[in-house]
Amino acid sequence: MHVLVRVFLKEGDEWEGEPLYSKILKILQSKGIKGATVLKAILGYGTTGHYHYEGIEVMSYDLPVVVEFVDEEQKVEGVLEEMGKYLKRGLITVEKAQIWV
Numbered sequence: 001m002h003v004l005v006r007v008f009l010k011e012g013d014e015w016e017g018e019p020l021y022s023k024i025l026k027i028l029q030s031k032g033i034k035g036a037t038v039l040k041a042i043l044g045y046g047t048t049g050h051y052h053y054e055g056i057e058v059m060s061y062d063l064p065v066v067v068e069f070v071d072e073e074q075k076v077e078g079v080l081e082e083m084g085k086y087l088k089r090g091l092i093t094v095e096k097a098q099i100w101v
Contacts, residue, residue: 003076004097007067007083009090011040023086024067031079036069046091070097 013020021038028036044064045051071079080092 001073002070002097002099003073003094004068004070005076005080006093007087007090008046008092009065009067010046010062011065012062013065013088013090015086020086021065021067024083027082027086028067028069028079031082032075033069033071033079036067039066039068041065070099 007021007024009020011019015023025036025038041064043051046064069076076094080094083092
């Protein structure tokens with residue numbers, strides 16, 4: 001069975017001076033995940049209820065970022081354990097995925 005994973009972050013989240021989404025992509029690649037996508041949102045809010053947005057008065061304010069990838073469930077479990085070392089906050093969702101080629 002395949003699963004779709006979404007990792008919800010903020011644009012400003014970092015690990016040792018590197019954007020966290022970039023660190024996550026490196027982990028995914030090193031673990032053999034075949035592909036991943038980083039999506040930058042234009043508007044959102046999290047558990048605090050504060051909006052993060054791109055507007056006229058500011059170019060960007062810690063916008064939401066989502067890292068998505070799909071792979072076999074067993075493979076993903078190992079990847080999530082590794083990613084847990086770097087995530088101090090954020091949200092990860094995992095759902096069943098049907099692959100259509």
